[in-house]
Amino acid sequence: MATNKKVFTLRLEENNFEKIKIIAEKNKRSIAMQIEYLIEQHIEKYEEENGSIKIND
Incomplete structure (x- = not known):
């Protein structure tokens, strides 16, 4: 399955990881999709x- 998503390593404190894991399970998402959702919301x-963020291509 091809995707245009960037791949990178993320290091989290164990407590934060476990809490995100619980939230993801309650929302029926993978941990990665929950993190992506949280980033999108932020x-x-x-x-x-602050206004739209301009991205230079």
């Missing part, structure tokens, strides 16, 4: 408060 909130 970006959306940031842009609401």
Whole structure:
């Protein structure tokens, strides 16, 4: 299955990882998809408060 998603290593404190794992299970998401969802929510909130982030291609 091809994807255009970037791959990278993320190091988390064990407590944070375990808490995200529990949240992901409750939301029926993988840990990776839960982290991506949380990042998307944070970006959306940031842009609401600070304006759209411009990405240079």
